[in-house]
Amino acid sequence: MSHQTVVVLDFGGQYNQLIARRVRECSVYCEVLPYKTPLAEVLAKKPIGIIFTGGPNSVYLNDSPHVDPAIFEQGIPVLGICYGSQLMAHNLGGRVTAAEEDTAREYGKTKTYFNTSCKLFQGLPTEGITWMSHGDYMEKVPDGFSLVAHSDACPNVAICDESRGFYGVQYHPEVNHTQHGIDMIHNFLYLVCGARGDWTMGDYARNTIDALRKKVGDGKVLLALSGGVDSSVAAALLSKAVGDQLTCIFVDHGLMRKNEGDEVEAAFKDRSLNFVRVNAGERFLGKLAGISEPEKKRKIIGEEFIRVFEEEAKKIGQVDFLAQGTIYPDIIESGMGDAAVIKSHHNVGGLPDYVDFKEIVEPLRLLFKDETRALGRELGLPDYLVNRQPFPGPGLAIRIIGEITPEKVTTLQDADWIFREEIAKAKLDRDIHQYFAVLTNMRSVGVMGDGRTYDYTLALRGVTTTDFMTADWARIPYETLDLISRRIVNEVRGINRIVYDITSKPPATIEWE
Incomplete structure (x- = not known):
């Protein structure tokens, strides 16, 4: 049995894996391909739809990534996200420019208003929060396109040409910050592309x-x-x-x-x-x-x-x-x-x-x-x-910063075991999706038993996530962190300082190395 396929063309955005994951959540198979993939190879996948991802470039620059314009002549629906939306507009006769500081440049959570007669927003509320991240905007919309969403700062938050199945959004529907974002992707797949939902x-x-x-x-x-x-x-x-x-x-x-x-x-x-x-x-x-x-x-x-x-x-x-x-x-x-x-x-x-x-x-x-x-x-x-917690193939080699020695391995094993044991005792092991210790190569002065120490700093890392492509740092209760810290310092030789990593992914990765 062959599955219906959606192709996600990657233009270098930070959420591109997440777009593919959201499509799969809708029971539709998809593949991520580089934007340079020849059109013949894209068409060989027999896609029912194509999604252009976001990216860090400006479409009006000569060295920015582009696609073969013939992709718009294949009768295949296209959804452009952020840079992908601007790329579509640029290719089809619109004009994209740098936004002025006080007009259409938007970042973060933004109140947005939707025209629910558009298939992309059918059955959804007429307003909601979207996650914006763009410094350019569509100054002129291509002929044949309608404006179907706007914010207080930007009139061109979403455009569509429903006769050709072309849709563009300036925000990121794939991230959890965008309300009903996955519903919008679902509408594109089922109402526009005619998906059957055959990916199980x-x-x-x-x-x-x-x-x-x-x-x-x-x-x-x-x-x-x-x-x-x-x-x-x-x-x-x-x-x-x-x-x-x-x-x-x-x-x-x-x-x-x-x-x-x-x-x-x-x-x-x-x-x-x-x-x-x-x-x-x-x-x-x-x-x-x-x-x-x-x-x-x-x-x-x-x-x-x-x-x-x-x-x-x-x-x-x-x-x-x-x-x-x-x-x-x-x-x-x-x-x-x-x-x-x-x-x-x-x-x-x-x-x-x-x-x-x-x-x-x-x-x-x-x-x-x-x-x-x-x-x-x-x-x-x-x-x-x-449901075993993820563990990297290189193991503790990438959780020991700097040179690896047998002594450091033993130290980290003992400290990590205490961390995981106390998380389980606190009944947090199902709420925190990945948690581990990192032995840094930083040493600092401490005092134990009235004596000076000069030992390693241990970092603790805990994250919550739905897909391991984006993650938020876990809010472990202070009382639990305090107990973990005291146990490790008292029971594990060579560690005199504990820090907790409160960085999300992105900008960090889950592992330190």
Whole structure:
């Protein structure tokens, strides 16, 4: 069964993954493609609709990103968001200019008024709050377009040419700050594009299992199993597809959380899987000795993972496929087209140039995190695996700032364990979606037992999120933070100061490195 598809053309905006996620929430499959993707490749996806994302540029500058104007002649509905709206206007005969300080330049939450006869706003309130972030505005609207939303400062907040299915909004409907934003996206998909809503995890599971069987045939598969949500779901999916042709390799790189290696082994050893644990802590720490730069850490770990898998594969016999739990945000954050590399994921940008397998299989590479969890439930995985807190592949290597030593690893493991234990005792573990400790490379003066100390500062990080693409810092009660701080300083040697990270994503990422 083929799914209806919406193409999201990426112009470099900070919320572009979120746009794709919102489309998927509406049960419509979509893919994010760089804006430079040739039109023929876009059309080959047979999209029922196209969405232009936001971006940091001004459309009237010569070096700004553009699209093939023929995209507007294909009879395919287009929704332009922020820069995407201005791009549409610019291409179709309108005029976009820099806004004056006291007129149409808008940032943040803005009261907006909607014409609900427009399909985009059908069935919604006539006014509400939208999230604005633009310094340019559409001074002249293209012929054939109507003004369908305005604010007190800007008359051209939204435009449409319903005869051609073209819609443009100056604000960001994909963010939670915009009231009814997802309803607007839903209206575009269903009322304009004619979506059927055929993207479900049940269908994805069945289709992917069939595709894996055809691809693998009678070959053998080696899966990189970390015990995290992504690799656990990949293991369940591959197990249903190829059975005992699958071997799961758990590489304990010595950078797991406290006791986690034993917990992963206990979780999988009785699940009818060929499970192999490789204790390689000394090997990884040796490779990382003296390395402080985070991208180098990721790449070293990525390559060493592959080398370990290759060695284990030779012990098993001929293995044709290497499987990984790579998910869609890993692909996008590691850089697509002209998109910035936010961080190289050890299983994407961290892969070495040469891999000694016939092919790498990534059955989750089109899924977002919450879709992966939904697939896990569809496959019957237990709740404690499906809802396991995310843990990065490089492990504590990117939660220790600066050089990594065995002593620092032990220190961080002990401190992180106390943090997580107290969060669970306070019954906050389901409300805070990711929480962990970071051992900084900053040392400061303290006093303990009437004596001077000069030890490390530990940072605590907790976030709440619905999709792990944007996140807000968690409001942990002061009493809980106080207890955590006192326990860590008293019980963990080498730490004399605790700080709490109150930065959201964006501008920060969830992990520190």
